[in-house]
Amino acid sequence: MPEKITEDLFNNLVETVADSVSKQKSVSFFEEEKSNSVVSGFNRLFGRQRPVHHILGGGKSADVLLWRNKKISASFLASATLIWVLFEWLNYHFLTLLSFALVLGMVAQFVWSNASGLLNRSSSQVPRLVLPDELFVSIGRSVGAEVNRGLQYLQDVSCQGNLKQFLVVAVSLWVAAVIGSWCNFLTVLYV
Secondary structure (H helix, E strand, O other): OHHHHHHHHHHHHHHHHHHHHHHOOOOOOOOOOOOHHHHHHHHOHHHOOOOHHHHOOOOHHHHHHOOOOHHHHHHHHHHHHHHHHHHHHOOOOHHHHHHHHHHHHHHHHHHHHHHHHHOOOOOOOOOOOOOOHHHHHHHHHHHHHHHHHHHHHHHHHHHHOOHHHHHHHHHHHHHHHHHHHHOOHHHHHHO
């Protein structure tokens, strides 16, 4: 008799669970109908309000940093690695590399202008390399604007009276100074 009671109780329990499961709405994981909090929490990792692409500036530099154009990003990484290897491992200096590049350019132009006479060809005009003045003016303005913006931020942090933000910036600058004392500036910039 007790076996019959437990069997009936178990059957009733299974039927109740089966009825409640069949009445529930089936929801697929890939279904578009999700609650707004789940979607916003999923798309904005760590509670961000804006996408990372927008935080990084949203232009070509953000595309390079986020590897959206793999060819440009890979070439940028390869050239930065080459520059780092030249300066750090081979112990070249910027002036040394600049001088070698200028000497190679002069040798190429010398051979080009004199080879035409040896090969009985008409003398070809060597193209002139002229950099526009506006390029240097715009680079100087951009660098100056960024330096001024950074100094303004540091001044705002120090004058606002927000102790937490002040301590975070001060500790960050101290950590940067300690890391900078361990290795060369070019290595820190590369990393």
